[in-house]
Amino acid sequence: MAPETLGQIFVNALLANNFVLAMFLGLCPFLGVSGRLSTAFPMGVATSFVMLVASLCAYGLNLLLTQFHLEFLRLISYIVVIASAVQLVEMVLKKFSPGLFRALGIYLPLITTNCAVLGVALFQTAREYSFLQSLAFSFGGGAGFTLALVLMASVRERLELSDVPGVAQGTALSLMLAGLLSLAFMGFAGLGG
Amino acid sequence: MNPQQPERLSMDTFLEGIWRQNPVFVMMLGMCPTLAVTVSAVNALSMGVATAFVLVASALLVSLLRHAVPKEVRIATYIVIIATFVTVVDYAIQAISLALYDALGAFIQLIVVNCIILGRAEAHSSKHPPLVAVTNALGMGAGFTIGLFALGSVREIFGTGTLFGFPLFGPDFQPWVVMVLPPGGFFVLAAWLLLFAWFRRRKERLAALAAGGQQHGA
Numbered sequence: 001m002a003p004e005t006l007g008q009i010f011v012n013a014l015l016a017n018n019f020v021l022a023m024f025l026g027l028c029p030f031l032g033v034s035g036r037l038s039t040a041f042p043m044g045v046a047t048s049f050v051m052l053v054a055s056l057c058a059y060g061l062n063l064l065l066t067q068f069h070l071e072f073l074r075l076i077s078y079i080v081v082i083a084s085a086v087q088l089v090e091m092v093l094k095k096f097s098p099g100l101f102r103a104l105g106i107y108l109p110l111i112t113t114n115c116a117v118l119g120v121a122l123f124q125t126a127r128e129y130s131f132l133q134s135l136a137f138s139f140g141g142g143a144g145f146t147l148a149l150v151l152m153a154s155v156r157e158r159l160e161l162s163d164v165p166g167v168a169q170g171t172a173l174s175l176m177l178a179g180l181l182s183l184a185f186m187g188f189a190g191l192g193g
Numbered sequence: 194m195n196p197q198q199p200e201r202l203s204m205d206t207f208l209e210g211i212w213r214q215n216p217v218f219v220m221m222l223g224m225c226p227t228l229a230v231t232v233s234a235v236n237a238l239s240m241g242v243a244t245a246f247v248l249v250a251s252a253l254l255v256s257l258l259r260h261a262v263p264k265e266v267r268i269a270t271y272i273v274i275i276a277t278f279v280t281v282v283d284y285a286i287q288a289i290s291l292a293l294y295d296a297l298g299a300f301i302q303l304i305v306v307n308c309i310i311l312g313r314a315e316a317h318s319s320k321h322p323p324l325v326a327v328t329n330a331l332g333m334g335a336g337f338t339i340g341l342f343a344l345g346s347v348r349e350i351f352g353t354g355t356l357f358g359f360p361l362f363g364p365d366f367q368p369w370v371v372m373v374l375p376p377g378g379f380f381v382l383a384a385w386l387l388l389f390a391w392f393r394r395r396k397e398r399l400a401a402l403a404a405g406g407q408q409h410g411a
Contacts (some may be wrong), residue, residue, distance in 0.1 A: 021375065022375050023375075024224075024378065025229075025303075027225050028225075031221065031224070058216040072280060073292075075276050075283070075305060076273060076276040076277065079272055079305055079306075080269070080273070083269060105404050112272070113306040113311055115225040115303050117306075118302075120301065122299045126299060133247060135273060143286055167387060167390045167391050167394060168387060168390070171221055172383045172387045172390060173383075175380075175382050175383035175386065176380070176383045178379045179378075179383060182375045183371075184381055186374065186375070186376065
């Protein structure tokens with residue numbers, strides 16, 4: 001594979017291979033928190049931040065583990081690092097923005113089990129990205145996650161006012177919407193080269 | 194969930210995961226692997242079995258350790274337990290079938306962050322003796338596998354015209370490519386949910402009608 005430029009990696013992670021809509025990572029918060037725009041955006045930013053931290057730590061950890069031939073510990077050490085990063089974000093939010101902290105509720109600690117965060121760490125390892133490439137990848141992934149969350153929340157806010165058949169209400173409708181959004185994002189395929 | 198759950202083993206402990214609290218269709222947990230790997234029936238089945246194994250093994254260990262683990266660090270402990278078993282599964286699949294390993298890709302390692310497993314460990318295994326916990330985990334694993342299979346088979350039949358690799362239709366069949374692409378996953382799951390919602394509403398309507406008829410009779 002030809003070496004990708006940083007811009008390509010960023011655009012790929014942001015649009016063409018959007019984490020939520022093309023790779024199905026981080027669906028739980030995508031369906032759970034996307035009810036209101038006012039919580040969707042901060043959730044996206046918080047997750048992006050955790051992704052960035054996780055990506056940096058994962059890069060360092062991977063170097064360390066490869067050095068000592070302990071690759072089988074990769075998964076366990078990644079998840080512990082991510083859990084600590086989430087704890088950090090949680091404490092910062094609780095201190096500086098208690099209202100937001102309450103609004104995000106259970107979904108905040110659940111960032112730990114957000115596949116998108118672990119996905120960033122695992123994919124950058126699998127694709128052997130360099131330090132800067134990992135940074136671009138996690139940045140694009142985080143921005144893409146936020147974008148998908150905000151789009152979904154905006155559509156769902158409009159939908160609250162519309163008349164939907166009773167059978168389709170709830171999760172089924174959200175999934176249909178996600179499918180349509182995903183279909184739209186397929187149009188970006190090939191953009192990242 | 195009902196806090197006064199009976200401690201004893203019953204058929205319901207097992208069946209709960211398959212029907213009433215099916216992880217895929219009712220609780221909507223573990224959606225990421227559900228949608229990502231279900232492009233074919235084989236992938237879906239193996240993913241289901243791998244997840245079920247991790248679920249059962251971690252349920253057993255969590256249940257055995259439930260008095261030894263301090264409350265403050267329980268989540269971290271569960272995650273480390275789960276990650277250990279996922280690493281085992283990861284290496285096992287790599288050894289058994291490299292083709293399957295490549296098809297499932299990073300999603301085997303992502304079993305770690307599957308909400309079902311942590312959710313079961315926290316909500317059920319940590320409060321029940323080993324036998325009950327394992328039975329419940331078995332049911333949940335089976336329910337998850339059934340859910341994945343329901344998605345995977347539909348997507349494979351429409352997307353490539355085959356089931357388990359065997360062609361079902363004649364050579365003139367035009368595959369619906371969208372089914373094996375990401376949007377197809379969302380659409381098929383939405384369709385299953387619609388079907389279940391329709392059945393539920395029909396049952397409620399019939400029950401209401403029957404109740405109304407009885408009142409009129411009296």
